[in-house]
Amino acid sequence: MYYAYKYRLKPSDAHREELDRHRDICRQLYNHTLYRLNEYQDEHDELPSMTTLRSELPDLKKWWDGLSDVYSKVLQTVVERLFDNLKGLSKLKENGYGVGQLTWKPPREFRSFTYSQSGFKLDKKGGQTVLSLSKLADIPIRLHRAIPDNAKLKQVTVKKEPTGEWFATFGVEMDREPPEPPENPEKCVGIDVGILKYAHDTDGTTVGSLDLSDERERLEREQRKLSRKQHGSNNYEKQRRRVAECHADLRRKRRDFLHKLSNYYAREYDLVAVEDLNVKGMMESPSNSRNTASAAWRTFLSLLEYKCEREGTHFVAVNPRGTTKECASCGVSTEKPLWVREHSCPACGFEADRDANAAWNILSRGLEDVGVGHSERTPVETALPAHTPVSAKRVVEAGSPTLKERTASAVSE
Ligand SMILES: [Zn+2]
Numbered sequence: 001m002y003y004a005y006k007y008r009l010k011p012s013d014a015h016r017e018e019l020d021r022h023r024d025i026c027r028q029l030y031n032h033t034l035y036r037l038n039e040y041q042d043e044h045d046e047l048p049s050m051t052t053l054r055s056e057l058p059d060l061k062k063w064w065d066g067l068s069d070v071y072s073k074v075l076q077t078v079v080e081r082l083f084d085n086l087k088g089l090s091k092l093k094e095n096g097y098g099v100g101q102l103t104w105k106p107p108r109e110f111r112s113f114t115y116s117q118s119g120f121k122l123d124k125k126g127g128q129t130v131l132s133l134s135k136l137a138d139i140p141i142r143l144h145r146a147i148p149d150n151a152k153l154k155q156v157t158v159k160k161e162p163t164g165e166w167f168a169t170f171g172v173e174m175d176r177e178p179p180e181p182p183e184n185p186e187k188c189v190g191i192d193v194g195i196l197k198y199a200h201d202t203d204g205t206t207v208g209s210l211d212l213s214d215e216r217e218r219l220e221r222e223q224r225k226l227s228r229k230q231h232g233s234n235n236y237e238k239q240r241r242r243v244a245e246c247h248a249d250l251r252r253k254r255r256d257f258l259h260k261l262s263n264y265y266a267r268e269y270d271l272v273a274v275e276d277l278n279v280k281g282m283m284e285s286p287s288n289s290r291n292t293a294s295a296a297w298r299t300f301l302s303l304l305e306y307k308c309e310r311e312g313t314h315f316v317a318v319n320p321r322g323t324t325k326e327c328a329s330c331g332v333s334t335e336k337p338l339w340v341r342e343h344s345c346p347a348c349g350f351e352a353d354r355d356a357n358a359a360w361n362i363l364s365r366g367l368e369d370v371g372v373g374h375s376e377r378t379p380v381e382t383a384l385p386a387h388t389p390v391s392a393k394r395v396v397e398a399g400s401p402t403l404k405e406r407t408a409s410a411v412s413e
Contacts, residue, residue, distance in 0.1 A: 002154075002173055005147055009131065009158065009166040010140040018137055019158065019166060025070050027110035029078045032060075034102055037082070050083045071134040077114040077155075112159035120156045122147075131156065131168050141168060150175050162244035179312030185270030185372060190363025192323070192355045193274070193297045198392060199261070200355035202363045205401050210257045210392040212250060219246035257396050258300045264400040266307035273366025274301055275320035316366035328352065328360035 011019060033053055040048040057075055061067045067075070085102055119134035122141070130138040133156075147153070147170065155171040190202045199207045222242045229236040265272050277297055301317070308315035325333045327343070329350035336343070336354065343350070343357035352360070390401040 002171065003151075004169050005145075005172055006167055006169045007144065008142045009168050010142060011137075011166055015137050015139050016166070019139075019160070021066075022070050022074070022136055023110065023113055023160065024107065025066055026074065026078045026113040027105055027107060029060075029067065029075060030082055030110060031104050033079050033082050034104065037086075047086075050079060053082075054079050069135060071115065071119045071136070073116055073119050074113055077116050081114075108162075111161070112157050114155055114157040116155040120153075122153075131158075133158070139166075139168075147172060148174065161248060163241060163248050165248075178310050181308075181312050181314045182270050185314055185370075187269045188271040188273070188363060188367065188372075189265065189269045190273045190359040190361070190366060191265065192359040192362060193300065194355055197355060197389075200353070200359050201265075202356070202359045204356070204388050206355070206389045207261065207395060207401050208389065208391045210254065210396070212253060215246065215250050215253065219243070219250065222246050253396070254296070255299075257392055258296070258303055260395050260399045261401070262300060262303040262307050264395070265304060266311045266313050268400075269313055271314035271316065271366065271370065271372070272304065272308055273316045273318055273363045273369075274304070275323060275362055276317035277301060277320075314366075314370055316369045318362055318365035318369055320362075323358045323361040323365075324354060326361050328357045328364070 009015075036053060036056065037048060040052075054076055057067075057072070057079070082102070089102060115133060121132050122143075123130050123132045123138065125138055128140050129143050131141045132138045151172040151174055153170050154173050157169045157171075159167050159169065161167065188202075192200045194200060196209075197206045198209045199205075222239065226236070226239045226243050229239050305315050305317075307313075322333055325336055327334070327345040327348060327350055330345060330348035332345060332347040334346060341354050343352045343354050345351070350357075388401075395401050
């Protein structure tokens with residue numbers, strides 16, 4: 001299993017200068033390799049292999065001052081990157097997309113470089129954890145969560161965000177295979193994702209939506225300021241950074257919330273049932289707010305799916321048809337417009353919150369899908385749990401909607 005761990009670097013001004021210098025040498029090498037690729041193609045009427053271009057690196061160093069300042073494996077990954085981009089391009093072409101050539105990279109578009117296999121390690125210097133990069137520097141790093149002991153660090157990519165911040169992303173391999181999901185899952189949960197509440201589950205936990213109105217307001221304010229600056233001026237550039245920071249802040253907060261919520265469900269339960277949004281999306285008429293919401297749900301579900309796989313938890317995406325209309329107790333369907341928040345069954349008298357009823361239907365479909373015989377098909381037989389409303393803020397702060405979270409061993413995203 002391969003994971004990515006991302007951390008913020010805390011470079012000094014001197015570090016920043018060096019990072020930028022290395023980044024720019026890599027960028028120039030990328031552009032040079034692209035030039036060589038085209039030149040070779042003109043001469044030989046075919047593309048050179050990656051090995052051919054990589055083998056030119058030692059000769060290049062003879063006349064290119066500064067190239068030897070960069071760790072040699074880093075230079076090799078620059079050549080590999082060009083070939084990766086080339087592959088991506090030809091795949092798009094195969095699929096009938098009209099795409100042009102690979103283009104020369106200006107500084108703003110070349111933000112990262114990669115140490116692969118060697119030349120980097122995490123170290124302690126003067127009581128501070130540092131990322132030690134060969135031929136570059138020991139850069140302080142904020143390890144806000146630990147990399148598990150059984151993880152092998154395969155590579156690290158250092159990247160400068162448009163905000164000017166530097167991050168390090170480790171590619172990590174775990175020697176442990178993910179555990180098999182249990183044959184008889186005991187702790188099972190159905191989750192209904194919704195508009196008014198972010199999630200409502202069969203254990204009675206309802207999680208509110210993340211309130212990012214302050215962040216959004218700030219973004220709009222900074223964007224308005226940007227529109228008043230003269231394009232290309234120093235002030236414009238400064239303001240552009242501020243806008244980028246706002247975007248990054250929003251993105252970070254949203255993802256952080258989704259990571260924590262999905263971590264919680266994947267770790268706390270043996271089986272997690274949700275609605276298949278690919279089917280749901282086709283059934284519902286598109287509107288802008290819905291699209292935005294469903295994009296966030298999709299992210300949540302894809303995070304949830306891979307975390308479930310990692311934790312050995314069943315992940316079931318069920319057919320969403322009629323989950324709100326159907327009575328979770330007797331199965332009779334009744335029309336229910338969106339504003340009706342309560343489920344009250346005319347056939348059997350079962351009453352529940354609209355989303356709770358849907359969550360129960362999702363769970364029982366999920367149990368059927370994995371073929372688990374479940375005696376407690378109906379929520380009536382089990383006592384309905386009382387609602388526990390939880391704000392999204394609490395999920396972000398506590399890392400979970402409840403306090404009884406299992407102590408998780410592996411911490412990763
Ligand atoms: Zn009923």
